[in-house]
Amino acid sequence: MTARSRWRKSGRVALLALVSVYCLFPIYFMLVQSLKTAQEDVFGNPLIVMNPTFENFEELFERRGEAPRGFVGKALKRSYPFLDWLENTVILFAGSVGITLVIGVLAAYALGRLQPPGFRLWRRVIFATYVIPHTILFVPLYQVILRLGLDDNLIALLLVYPTMALPFCVWILSAYFQHLPREVEEAALIEGASRSQAFFKIVLPMSRPVLVAAGIFALGTIASDFTLASVFLLSEHNQTIPAGLATMEVALDELLAVAGINVMAIPVVILCAGFARGYVRGLTAAMLEGS
């Protein structure tokens, strides 16, 4: 009996280790590559870094004009406006997640709380749009953007990105609002609060976990696009990090590209990890109330 349970236990530990390695190895690998010198990248052990260095990161930010390094000639060095990319990415992600949450909460409140005629159908239609791959809509979308005079402009993506996450956010938020007991709001209304006061003072604070879940989902979804960014943002200075990295000469600047991946990914990962438990809690809350 004890021998058997010991076997089971070690099997379980092995399984947990396997799961962790499967999940973390690619992330670890990308981090390790970014800390390598060119020499070590070619001749070293691919799995570990012996002499970690931040020179790839430094060069990423400094490479504006010619900065020859190593064995590659001056003529082949391209400059990258990485700071611009970083700034664009931050503006775009923060703006898109913000827009998604604001208009998502408004629509979800209307659908879940005020329930206009046919609200179930509305909710389904909005949710169903989630399965439309934006990539099949390039051509007409580009025409809309041209007509608005927004080509090669971050604002175009501020309009497009929210629609990627909105269907799901409206769905979980409205499910949550719909099943929140009416009394919580009515008590405030009887006390003499206005509808909007009741919303901001009571409903919104109560739905914090679901808002966190919607926000993290929106960030994860928006941060996964680079096709739209590279199609709609043409000039170098307007690009985001993913779109910019995709234009890099990987054969020459592989280490810089890997460093760029980490510059973008690590803050997003830390932000998401900080809210990870809240994300699960929010999803659970929405499912309990909604499903």
Added chain:
Amino acid sequence: MASSKSRRRDVAIAYALMAPALLLMAGVLAYPIAWEVWASFTDLSPMNDGGPRFVGLANYRALVADPQFWWAATVTVGFAVVTTVVKLAIGIGFALLLVRPFRLRPLVFMAVFLPWAYPASVSVIGWYWTLSPPIPTAYSQFMGTLKYHVDGALGTGAWAFLSVTLFNIWRGSSFIGVFLLAGLNAIPTELFEYALLESKSAWRRFWVVTVPLLKPFLALAVFLSLTTAFSDLSNVWMLTAGRIVFPVIGTHAYWLAIKGGQLGAACALSLALVPFLLVVLFLLFRAFDRAERPVAAPKAAT
């Protein structure tokens, strides 16, 4: 009287609150789709003189006759189905592993969460270049050998395609695992305890109790992971300027539109995915719908 008046006011406010979301979705999704439907019936192309002519179903007829199209459609749907099944299997495993507390659970949970949190736009770049290194790195030879064997066995382009598949599974199983964990948390534990009394076989309990209870969440998870299947493919395709040799519907349409200027035909091709998506949607909505009633029922039953 007063209540019907205030009801009317509520409805008006509701529409006003929905307006921003609906306007945005109309501009970014509805109008483009409607335009594509219109264009798919014309010979629209910047290379034609004069305006677009209505050509009826000619674009669709050309598609159906084109073996390339069927190959692209098979690859696309096959990719979506295979990745979804594998992601679900791994994701359920993750969720079941993490649902009960154990000492290292917070750490393992974080490990499972991170592949999804790591932005796919850049991790796909890293994955792709790692699996097909363009320059002599320490791991190039290893990857080159793998690529040689896989391509030799399955045809040119198989390795690149496989690398997207693996990437999609890696990231998607993380999302589904965390999502189903949230779903499992929403199911009252008494139901599982009751099941424990009913049957000793864990395998049977899984199919008879866990799967039916999780069904609405499984459907939602499939729904949510389906689009990432397409976006990952197009990401890699853009990244490599079409070096993924297996054609898929989105990329094929892009070729027609950008390289060939045949907008009408490209639109018809893009829309060819829609019937598949509609069938999936129909099935998934049925799974939620069934859920909407029984969710209250088990509570009453226990």
